[in-house]
Amino acid sequence: MTDIDVHHLAAAYALDALDDRERSAFEAHYGACEVCRTDVLEFRHTLTQVADSLVAPPPTSLKAAVMAEVATTRQLSPLVAPVVALDERRRARSLMSMAAAAAAIVMIVVGVVSFRGGDDSDTFAADLAHVMEQTDSQVLSLDSQGGAQGTFRVAWSNSLGQAVLMGEDLPTTPDDKAYELWLITPNSSTAMYVLDPAKDGNVHHTLKAPAEPSAWAITVEPATGSPTATGDIIFVADV
Numbered sequence: 001m002t003d004i005d006v007h008h009l010a011a012a013y014a015l016d017a018l019d020d021r022e023r024s025a026f027e028a029h030y031g032a033c034e035v036c037r038t039d040v041l042e043f044r045h046t047l048t049q050v051a052d053s054l055v056a057p058p059p060t061s062l063k064a065a066v067m068a069e070v071a072t073t074r075q076l077s078p079l080v081a082p083v084v085a086l087d088e089r090r091r092a093r094s095l096m097s098m099a100a101a102a103a104a105i106v107m108i109v110v111g112v113v114s115f116r117g118g119d120d121s122d123t124f125a126a127d128l129a130h131v132m133e134q135t136d137s138q139v140l141s142l143d144s145q146g147g148a149q150g151t152f153r154v155a156w157s158n159s160l161g162q163a164v165l166m167g168e169d170l171p172t173t174p175d176d177k178a179y180e181l182w183l184i185t186p187n188s189s190t191a192m193y194v195l196d197p198a199k200d201g202n203v204h205h206t207l208k209a210p211a212e213p214s215a216w217a218i219t220v221e222p223a224t225g226s227p228t229a230t231g232d233i234i235f236v237a238d239v
Contacts, residue, residue, distance in 0.1 A: 009025075009026045010043060014047065048129040136158055140154050142217070144234070145234050145236060151167065154166070161208060162207070163183075165181050167196075167203030167204070167218075170201050171198070175223070177197065177222065191221075193225055213239050216237055220232075
């Protein structure tokens with residue numbers, strides 16, 4: 001496009017569907033325009049309503065079929081060196097493209113309800129929707145290291161000070177171990193004390209986010225918790 005009409009970009013911005021030039025132009029204008037700020041909030045609210053409307057009970061055979069497939073997938077041994085300090089051992093990685101906000105919400109909410117169901121999943125979905133309604137919300141998929149099985153994603157809002165962790169298709173940890181999430185800044189690595197063994201193959205938690213992250217990481221730690229990382233980084237992504 002030769003000329004950018006920023007007033008028409010609010011919907012695409014809410015979906016993270018702008019190119020770099022369009023995003024720069026919109027963000028330069030966004031802070032001073034009450035109309036555009038309101039439009040973005042309303043579009044994001046609508047996306048959460050769309051996600052809620054798409055949630056439906058899955059077939060009873062779905063979980064058994066998925067878990068059977070997971071059981072036949074070869075697992076590779078981790079090749080990552082032990083962690084001494086997360087903020088010192090992170091290697092440079094290319095950023096992964098962020099999925100459109102609407103697609104991320106629909107996929108996550110449907111997945112949670114499909115595999116968990118009940119009041120807990122309803123509360124988790126509501127927490128996720130609340131985070132995603134914020135104007136500064138972000139969703140990031142973490143990179144698997146050394147063939148680690150499963151997936152992890154984090155959604156968070158710095159203004160809200162809240163994060164939502166989503167782990168799927170994970171192997172159960174040993175009885176004395178648990179998955180731990182780390183919030184990494186340029187100066188420190190903070191244990192979020194998730195400490196979930198993923199007994200059902202999933203890790204779903206709503207957490208306080210006390211600082212603006214420069215990266216997120218997952219390790220396996222003692223089930224009692226540790227203020228510093230003792231295990232390998234098995235999932236990580238820079239913000």
